[in-house]
Amino acid sequence: MTIEKGIVIKSVGGVFTVMGDGGRKFVCFSPKKLRYNDNDVIVGDRVNFQDLHRGKGLITEVVARRNKLIRPEIANLDVCFIVLACEPQPDFYLCDKVLINCFQEHIEPVVVVNKTDLSYETAKEAASNYGSVADIVTVSALDGSVNKLTDYIVGGKVACFAGQSAVGKTSLLNALLPEIKEATGGISAKSGRGVHTTRYSSLHRIGDGFIADTCGFSLCELKNIRSDELRLYLDDFVAVAHDCRYTSCTHTVEPDCAVRAAVEQGNVCKARYERYVEEYNELKQAEKNQY
Numbered sequence: 001m002t003i004e005k006g007i008v009i010k011s012v013g014g015v016f017t018v019m020g021d022g023g024r025k026f027v028c029f030s031p032k033k034l035r036y037n038d039n040d041v042i043v044g045d046r047v048n049f050q051d052l053h054r055g056k057g058l059i060t061e062v063v064a065r066r067n068k069l070i071r072p073e074i075a076n077l078d079v080c081f082i083v084l085a086c087e088p089q090p091d092f093y094l095c096d097k098v099l100i101n102c103f104q105e106h107i108e109p110v111v112v113v114n115k116t117d118l119s120y121e122t123a124k125e126a127a128s129n130y131g132s133v134a135d136i137v138t139v140s141a142l143d144g145s146v147n148k149l150t151d152y153i154v155g156g157k158v159a160c161f162a163g164q165s166a167v168g169k170t171s172l173l174n175a176l177l178p179e180i181k182e183a184t185g186g187i188s189a190k191s192g193r194g195v196h197t198t199r200y201s202s203l204h205r206i207g208d209g210f211i212a213d214t215c216g217f218s219l220c221e222l223k224n225i226r227s228d229e230l231r232l233y234l235d236d237f238v239a240v241a242h243d244c245r246y247t248s249c250t251h252t253v254e255p256d257c258a259v260r261a262a263v264e265q266g267n268v269c270k271a272r273y274e275r276y277v278e279e280y281n282e283l284k285q286a287e288k289n290q291y
């Protein structure tokens, strides 16, 4: 019995596609009892598996995860490309939350603004909101600019695209890897939202690393963050907060708050600050409701 090592590149209905370290693909099953921290095996998991021959395998162990994102659901990431576009209308609340989840899980977030062939407005907005906390890369899936992303994946890294439906995640993947021709979709004229074309995550080899396409999403939760810690995940706030009068300043109602002063002076993005206050109040309300 030979045990091989590999990475889960696709998971559909309890059938896992595992790429062995030699590059061969195996269709694998996982015994019901084999779960990781009470969770299912997911794309990005490093696994040991038994080669059952003829391209089949049985997963025998899930290697301890370095990290995990819930939206999109994927494990062991180095980089998360958070994709925004001028259409569908960008949801900056969603982007804030994915950024925070990345910081929590020690994943490098990169804000990718796609569809710049149509407009640069979203790129400008992204720069003013996130320019001081993440790299911003402007691309279009329709030209060669997507190659700007490959620099982030060299060195055997694992990256994923994340974002709303129809921002162009699959189109960017297809542009990066021309041999891949995954289906892309449109935007519903009625709702102005994407039609959720991609239905499952998949990992693809790129150089010595991997890139994942994922399903679009419009909801994302912050897990394990208290309202009074939220501020610690916003690097642009942290950079000025040492000048607040109180070290425990939540930057909402306290006097002599350096973050609020920075917002007024235009040094911290006002829209981002306002979203922070909303999120802070929501977390606080949820904490009250718990008791």
Ligand SMILES: Nc1nc2c(ncn2[C@@H]2O[C@H](COP(=O)(O)OP(=O)(O)OP(=O)(O)O)[C@@H](O)[C@H]2O)c(=O)[nH]1
Pocket (backbone or CB within 6 Å): 114, 115, 116, 117, 118, 139, 140, 141, 142, 163, 164, 165, 166, 167, 168, 169, 170, 171, 172, 183, 184, 185, 186, 187, 194, 195, 196, 197, 198, 199, 214, 215, 216, 217
């Ligand atoms: N003009 C323009 N259109 C683009 C670009 N990238 C993607 N599109 C179009 O946007 C639509 C959605 O693209 P997809 O790649 O399916 O989007 P997605 O993010 O994968 O969407 P889901 O799979 O639903 O999450 C398609 O009609 C694409 O042709 C771009 O850079 N410029």
Ligand SMILES: [Mg+2]
Pocket (backbone or CB within 6 Å): 169, 170, 171, 183, 184, 197, 198, 213, 214, 216
């Ligand atoms: Mg897609």
Ligand SMILES: [Zn+2]
Pocket (backbone or CB within 6 Å): 241, 244, 245, 249, 250, 251, 252, 254, 256, 257, 258, 259, 260
């Ligand atoms: Zn403050």
